[in-house]
Amino acid sequence: MPISADQFDAIEEEKDAPTPGTNAHEVLSFLEANADSAFTQSEIVEATDIPRGSVGPTLVRLREAGRVDHRGTYWRVSDHEESLNAAANHASDVAASHEEEPLDYDEWQEHAVDPRETRE
Numbered sequence: 001m002p003i004s005a006d007q008f009d010a011i012e013e014e015k016d017a018p019t020p021g022t023n024a025h026e027v028l029s030f031l032e033a034n035a036d037s038a039f040t041q042s043e044i045v046e047a048t049d050i051p052r053g054s055v056g057p058t059l060v061r062l063r064e065a066g067r068v069d070h071r072g073t074y075w076r077v078s079d080h081e082e083s084l085n086a087a088a089n090h091a092s093d094v095a096a097s098h099e100e101e102p103l104d105y106d107e108w109q110e111h112a113v114d115p116r117e118t119r120e
Contacts (some may be wrong), residue, residue, distance in 0.1 A: 038076035
């Protein structure tokens with residue numbers, strides 16, 4: 001069954017994010033919620049109710065995607081993943097703050113840099 005161009009574009013935008021309801025999404029959500037800790041596979045099984053035989057392969061795929069780190073028997077959300085989440089949260093907060101405040105065009109214009117003045 002064909003899909004619309006908008007549906008196709010949405011798939012393209014979400015290609016790196018695990019689909020909600022999947023093992024990868026559940027594991028990553030758990031590790032992100034507990035970013036200050038690292039866990040064994042057994043602890044992840046207990047916390048997420050994902051079958052024991054599925055957690056290991058899921059963690060390996062997430063590690064290959066750069067979303068989790070692994071040392072010894074422990075797993076945690078990667079620093080890269082955390083920095084991406086922090087950047088997205090910051091961008092969202094900034095956008096939300098701009099929605100609450102009306103733009104004062106005159107004030108913005110006072111601080112704007114004229115591109116002709118920056119030429120050497």
